[in-house]
Amino acid sequence: MDAVSDPTVEVVVGMFAAQTGKTEGINNVVGFHIDQDPAPILLLQPTLEMAEAWSKDRLAPMLRDTPCFAGKIQDPRSRDSGNTVRHKTFPGGHITMAGANSPASLASRPIRVVLADEIDRFPASAGAEGDPVTLAKKRSKTFWNRKVVLTSTPTIAGHSRIEEAYEESDKRRFFVPCHDCGEFQVLKWPQVRWENDNPSTAAYVCEHCGSLWNDQRRTAAVSKGAWRPTAPFNGIAGFHVWQAYSPWVKLSEIVAEFLASKANPQRLKVFVNTELAETWKEKGEAPEWKRLYDRAEDYAIGSLPAGVVFLTCGIDIQHDRIEIYVWGWGRGLESWLIEYQVLPGDPYQEAVWLALDGVVGFTWAHASGSAMGLAKAAIDSGYATTQVYAWAKRQRPGLVAVVKGVDHGSAGVGHPKAMDLAEIRGGKKKRRGGTVYPVVGGIYKAELYGFLRLEAPARESGEPFPAGYVHLGKFPEEVFKQLTAEQLISKVVKFRTRTEWEKTRERNEALDCRVYARAAAAIYGVDRFGDRQWTQLEAHLAAAPAKPKKPVKAQESVEQEAGPQSAESKRPGWIGRRQGKSWLRR
Numbered sequence: 001m002d003a004v005s006d007p008t009v010e011v012v013v014g015m016f017a018a019q020t021g022k023t024e025g026i027n028n029v030v031g032f033h034i035d036q037d038p039a040p041i042l043l044l045q046p047t048l049e050m051a052e053a054w055s056k057d058r059l060a061p062m063l064r065d066t067p068c069f070a071g072k073i074q075d076p077r078s079r080d081s082g083n084t085v086r087h088k089t090f091p092g093g094h095i096t097m098a099g100a101n102s103p104a105s106l107a108s109r110p111i112r113v114v115l116a117d118e119i120d121r122f123p124a125s126a127g128a129e130g131d132p133v134t135l136a137k138k139r140s141k142t143f144w145n146r147k148v149v150l151t152s153t154p155t156i157a158g159h160s161r162i163e164e165a166y167e168e169s170d171k172r173r174f175f176v177p178c179h180d181c182g183e184f185q186v187l188k189w190p191q192v193r194w195e196n197d198n199p200s201t202a203a204y205v206c207e208h209c210g211s212l213w214n215d216q217r218r219t220a221a222v223s224k225g226a227w228r229p230t231a232p233f234n235g236i237a238g239f240h241v242w243q244a245y246s247p248w249v250k251l252s253e254i255v256a257e258f259l260a261s262k263a264n265p266q267r268l269k270v271f272v273n274t275e276l277a278e279t280w281k282e283k284g285e286a287p288e289w290k291r292l293y294d295r296a297e298d299y300a301i302g303s304l305p306a307g308v309v310f311l312t313c314g315i316d317i318q319h320d321r322i323e324i325y326v327w328g329w330g331r332g333l334e335s336w337l338i339e340y341q342v343l344p345g346d347p348y349q350e351a352v353w354l355a356l357d358g359v360v361g362f363t364w365a366h367a368s369g370s371a372m373g374l375a376k377a378a379i380d381s382g383y384a385t386t387q388v389y390a391w392a393k394r395q396r397p398g399l400v401a402v403v404k405g406v407d408h409g410s411a412g413v414g415h416p417k418a419m420d421l422a423e424i425r426g427g428k429k430k431r432r433g434g435t436v437y438p439v440v441g442g443i444y445k446a447e448l449y450g451f452l453r454l455e456a457p458a459r460e461s462g463e464p465f466p467a468g469y470v471h472l473g474k475f476p477e478e479v480f481k482q483l484t485a486e487q488l489i490s491k492v493v494k495f496r497t498r499t500e501w502e503k504t505r506e507r508n509e510a511l512d513c514r515v516y517a518r519a520a521a522a523i524y525g526v527d528r529f530g531d532r533q534w535t536q537l538e539a540h541l542a543a544a545p546a547k548p549k550k551p552v553k554a555q556e557s558v559e560q561e562a563g564p565q566s567a568e569s570k571r572p573g574w575i576g577r578r579q580g581k582s583w584l585r586r
Contacts, residue, residue: 003237004029004147013165013238014151018274019248020241022151026115027058029149030095035068038092039112044136046121048086048099054117055085055097100132111139114148120155120162125506133161156487157279157288159504167290169231169238174245176225179217181209184225187218187244189276192251199256204244215250222247242277287452289480295456296474302339304328305471306367309537311338312524313360314516315379316509317347317388324359325513326374329521331534332467333451338364340479340510347384353391360395370541378403378520380512381436389419389434401523403516406438407500412447413522414438439519441512442501445486448514452484482510 003012016022026043033039045051063069072090074083083089086097098106100122106129114136116122126132133150140146152162175184185207194202204213213221222245243249254275261267269280299305308328316323322343328336341359345352363373378401381388392400406414419434451470457463465471472480485508486501525533 001025001028001032003239004149005032006237007145008233009235009237010146011148011150011165011169011236013162013169013236014149015154015162015166015238015240015277016151017242017246017277018153020243020246020277023054023058023117026117026149026151027062029113029115030059031062031066031069033093033113034072034090034095038090040093040110041095041113041115042106042109042111042136042139043095043097044100044106044114044116044119044122044132045097046099046118046123047101050118051097051099052085055088059088059095059097100126102126103129103135106132106135106139109139110142111136112143112146114140114146116148116150118152119150119165120152120160122161124503130506153274153277154279155273156504157281159484159487160279163279165236166238166240168234169236170229170233171231171238171240172227172229173240174222174225175228176221178206178208178211179213179221180211181206183208187222187242189242189244192244192255194255197259199252199259202251202255204251218244218251219247240277243275287449287484289477289484292452292472292484293477293480296472296480299336299471299473301473301475302364304338304364304366304372305336307331307334308336308338308366308372309534309541310375310521310524311364311372312517312520313374313377314513314518314520315356315377316512316516317380317383318509319347319383321345322347322352322356323509323513324356325510325517327514327517327521329526333521333526334465334467334469334471335451336471337473337475337479340475340513347387353387356391357395360399366541368541372541374399376401376520376524378437378439378516378523380404380516393434401437401520402434403437403439403519405441405515407440407442409438409440409443412440412443413519414440437519437523439515441515442488444515444518445501445511446488448511448518449484478507479510481505482507483514485511 003009014022014025030041030043033041043051043054045054063073073088088095096109096111100106100116100119103126106126116133116136119133122132124131126135129135137148140148150162150165152160154160154163157163173186175186177184183206187204188207191205191207192202193205204218205211206213227239243254244251257271257275261271272278272280304311305328307330309330311326311328313324313326322345323340324343325340326338328338330336343352343355343359345355347353360374360377363371366372377395377399379388379392381402381404388402392402403413414437416435416437419436447468448470451468454466454469456465456469472483482505485505486503489500489502
């Protein structure tokens with residue numbers, strides 16, 4: 001609350017355990033601005049229903065029972081009050097209570113004070129408008145003295161909004177003194193000890209002198225503590241609190257909850273999030289995108305390192321664009337993200353498909369001096385299906401595999417299935433066939449996330465990279481965020497626990513394209529390769545001619561590049577050569 005009133009602080013972040021005062025702190029901030037510093041306020045909850053519940057259960061009793069609010073907010077039952085459950089006015093300001101799932105409630109109002117509670121429970125997008133926290137922040141841009149407060153218990157590591165916000169702050173921790181040695185320290189869960197699975201023996205151990213604290217000594221130490229930043233201040237004040245700081249919770253209760261939870265992963269996850277106020281790391285879970293971004297390598301985007309022996313690409317079709325990610329593969333499924341391309345355009349129009357011809361017909365310069373083209377491309381048929389098949393059929397035989405995601409299967413790629421598609425030509429319906437490969441995306445996502453957690457060997461060791469290691473160049477942050485944009489969660493449905501992949505953000509094309517590129521490698525036969533096949537590929541690469549196509553350094557839009565097509569441009573083979581020169585690396 002002091003930070004909210006500090007003019008040098010613009011954003012306040014609270015990563016708190018459950019029932020440690022975060023919502024009460026928000027209530028007090030609201031009361032302060034009603035009584036002392038009137039302003040337009042937005043109180044944001046995960047859903048509209050939760051916003052209404054806060055208004056009825058928290059705000060209404062506070063307004064009713066606090067003398068200084070008397071007469072400032074009229075009774076909503078009054079005909080002329082102008083007040084509703086989700087919107088209340090007072091002299092000099094108003095408060096709007098909104099749900100993060102409602103784009104309409106986040107728009108059209110200038111807001112000076114934004115209070116967002118339980119932001120890790122917010123949906124990835126408010127309808128089709130985008131991240132609700134970002135939308136709420138934009139409402140305050142016109143105020144020089146704006147204030148944004150973000151609070152929540154954390155959830156999944158790498159996908160927790162509150163963790164990300166806390167990492168951007170000055171990361172304040174509450175330091176408390178030992179009653180014996182006087183040394184200040186942050187309370188930590190590993191310092192809580194007990195004997196023989198008996199919670200009643202729980203005590204806190206000073207990390208400096210080993211002194212044992214019972215609950216009375218722990219509470220006394222907290223009463224003498226102070227907040228200290230552990231990172232540079234940049235206008236964002238961050239606070240972290242877990243249950244050991246609470247005067248209402250005994251150490252024995254925390255230990256008892258842990259002992260009851262440790263055998264059940266779902267219950268243990270709740271303990272870590274709500275008791276320890278830490279993020280949960282789950283097997284199969286996406287690694288943190290920031291860690292991957294920080295370890296990015298210096299190889300040139302669009303170049304093929306020496307370990308690459310063949311290329312595949314994944315192609316994702318969206319309503320207004322086509323996205324392509326090219327991956328290089330080496331022994332042991334070691335892989336490199338080579339480059340990616342976004343082709344804007346309507347997939348129901350020909351222009352964007354002409355540009356895609358150039359992508360799959362492109363060749364890259366290998367570190368050996370040889371030229372290398374795609375061995376296999378996999379394209380998703382979930383959108384504009386007829387157009388996808390038409391485009392795939394006009395490529396050279398064996399180059400393109402049409403794929404479709406499925407939920408279950410024993411292998412990443414299933415047996416190809418024949419498809420019978422209807423096509424309208426000259427006003428007449430014609431039937432033509434196609435082949436589609438079912439792809440179990442979850443298998444390749446789990447594999448990728450396992451590979452992304454592999455550690456690189458020390459440079460000075462001279463050791464090779466481990467099998468499956470994923471090399472990522474200096475791509476924009478968005479690529480790393482999309483690559484880790486889903487999480488594996490467990491749900492109880494009809495008394496049975498099942499796992500499924502769930503998006504943690506709206507955009508995940510990089511991950512989808514990786515799945516398709518991996519499926520393309522599987523169709524190419526990589527999972528059956530032995531030493532002989534790898535040696536043959538390496539030998540073929542060494543003997544290949546060094547004539548890569550040269551990319552153009554600038555590109556007009558897809559529509560301009562395609563332009564009016566001459567008769568020559570429509571001849572088979574010409575499109576690939578012309579469009580191959582037009583692929584701009586972004």
